[in-house]
Amino acid sequence: MNWQDQYQRWKNDQDLEPQLKEALHNMNENEIEAAFSGTLEFGTGGMRGVLGPGTNRMNVYTVRKAAKGLALYLEEQGMADRGVAVAYDSRYQSREFAVETAKVLGVHGIKTYVFTGVRPTPTLSFAVRHLEAGAGVMITASHNPPEYNGYKVYNEQGAQLPPAQADQMIEQVNTVADELAIAVKDQSEIEAEGLINWIDEAVDEAYLRELKSITYRDDVKRDLSIVFTSLHGTAHNLATRSLAQAGFDHVFAVSEQVEEDPEFSTVKSPNPEEHQAFEYAIAKGQDVDADVLVATDPDADRLGVAAKKADGEYHVLTGNQLGALMLDYKLANMDDVPRNSVMINTIVTSQLGKAVADHYNVTTEHTLTGFKFIAEKIEEYNQSGAHEFVFGYEESYGYLVEDFARDKDAIQSTLLACEMAAYYREQGMTLFDALEQFFERHGYYFEDLHSLKLEGTDGPEQINAIMEDFRFNPVEGAIAVEDYLTGKRTYLESGESVDLNLPASNVVKFWLDDDTWCCLRPSGTEPKMKFYFAVKGETREAADERLKQLKDRVLERL
Incomplete structure (x- = not known):
């Protein structure tokens, strides 16, 4: 469907959540296009986006879609009987999204262990391990602006899903065709059935003991x-x-x-x-x-x-x-x-x-x-x-x-x-x-970071163009290039290459002499890319000057 069709599908849904329906009514055409152009993807880092109605926004329906995918993933892995620990931060709708997760998992008979109040992300990681749960969910957008929220999934070790597991989870999320039609149970129903378990002090005390x-x-x-x-x-x-x-x-x-x-x-x-x-x-x-x-x-x-x-x-x-x-x-x-x-x-x-x-x-x-x-x-x-x-x-x-x-x-x-x-x-x-x-x-190790934000529909295209330009035209003075997309480190003078032995990722790193390097990496959760700079000098003044020269050399190309 194009964005207009997606908008009409939501607008005409008789059971659409009232606040979202009202927000839809008050949106202008540009806002509607942004909210319904594509879907808010569940990626290797989970899901993060602006709150509001639409397939490309964080709301109860996109959260239900992620939770449905998690339920299917746990069933596929044979881990549904271990349950899911759920925590949330202080952002708008965080608690609501946590409960929605429990309501979707409840349809599949999967227990949830939900904190009664806000908790840090590491406490969720610890809770998964302490409760021996099959997975964890953290509702957070970390340090993004107030209009954002997000959804991170953790494996049974209490770690965010690594690529292989994330790919399996994403595959299940993508099988959910209609986010508006996902079945949920009432909160009172899952409480009565013992499918939602409220946790707080017992897990906190165990975490404090470890500390x-x-x-x-x-x-x-x-x-x-x-x-x-x-x-x-x-x-x-x-x-x-x-x-x-x-x-x-x-x-x-x-x-x-x-x-x-x-x-x-x-x-x-x-x-x-x-x-x-x-x-x-x-x-x-x-x-x-x-x-x-x-x-x-x-x-x-x-x-x-x-x-x-x-x-x-x-x-x-x-x-x-x-x-x-x-x-x-x-x-x-x-x-x-x-x-x-x-x-x-x-x-x-x-x-x-x-x-x-x-x-x-x-x-x-x-x-x-x-x-x-x-x-x-x-x-x-x-x-x-x-x-x-x-x-x-x-x-x-x-x-x-x-x-x-x-x-x-x-x-x-x-x-x-x-x-x-x-x-x-x-x-x-x-x-x-x-x-x-x-x-x-x-030695004097100095670093700096430059972020380039490229919003809009052509932002990803611009980021790809910048990455390709640097990938095929190395930074002046580079003696080696590490291309994490191909998994190779190439020495420019000899042309010799060695394997990096890391998963493929759209990152390029240029090594200069004496532990000096710069690295280009598109963000996985925001429409921006980051330029990392690192130098080493024998004195503070030498390191300062070397850092300035490296930054100028790279950024003037933008």
Whole structure:
């Protein structure tokens, strides 16, 4: 059907949900075309989109379609009897979408375990493992703007579906022809039949018990002054409880951001990667003379940390910097670092982490971008015994310290970051002093990121054109090209190629000399592409200049 036919199909449906019917009535032609041109696809990263009526929007019908596909997938895999854990964040309609999932699964006789209130994404990951469920669903759009929501599916290990499983799930979703005709049971009916089970404190307490393992030095004084903000999201309760459990008694909440607000009304973007998200935390920090500021994104899978520098001002660490610092702290303070230890990060993460791992004779494994690939490697090594996982992280502020969860976990990371900051404070150092020591030891690793947003119907075409141009015309000065679509690393002077041994992905990475590289990657959930830049210099000034030159060289081509 074309978009006009799809619109008429929805408009003429007598049982269409009243609020969606009213919204349809108030839409202009451009809005209707955008809402019904194509379908909101369930992809390898799940489903994420703008809320509203239409086949290309997040609403009860597109959610039912995803839930129906999940039911069919679980039946196909023979795992329907294990049930599904479901959690949701503070966004508009999140709880409604969680219940709709249970109502669809209930038609298939599949039990759901649904939290009574909002929970962080890592808690959902943990719940799947703790309850031995067959799958998990997290209703969240992470740090997207308020008009978005999303739907992520987890496997029985508590990890987002890796490509092979995602393809099987997508195949089942795509068999659902009419999202308006999907059968559901009433909530009262599935409650009476025991097909929806409300969970909260029992799982929280089990998760908090596991968090006690995120302690590496009992002798560190816990009198650190901490400002914490969940940016109107899900982390406040569990983060503050876990900090208190670990002995951190001087925790100051940003009161304006404790409330679960789907509008995220005090920030332009609820993303700790963006330094403006720390505005209220910095004001609070100055008021209470805090040592460190900690911020999580709305679903608490990302962590940002700001600490004081010598000038007395708070500055935010990058994800690469914080990840390398936490990796070093854990390895330096573990009772024993196993000889077969492995640290796992992604192809767009700084080489600083590898330098730290090398210092402790720990193997570094690189995966494609997306924590599901890190989780997949953890499970592979747990099964084979080839390596023992010690740390995993992405440059985009996502870290996993211990593997009782299988997604990036900002609650775990908060505990480690705070103990680390307390340790360095006892040495008369800030986190930035520690980072400077890193640079002096390993070299000055600097990074930057440029995002290019290309919305509209021709956006994907433009992104493909840019990717093809760079793919066949390498960046000036490149000595090797890694094309993850073909799975080859090619040395430009000799023409020799070697296999990358990673799944196919539309990513191109150019290596220059001395650990300098840039990488182009289209987003899997938004109409944009990202340009990653990373350099190494012998001095801060040399690294700064090299980074500027590399960025200018690449971006002038746009």
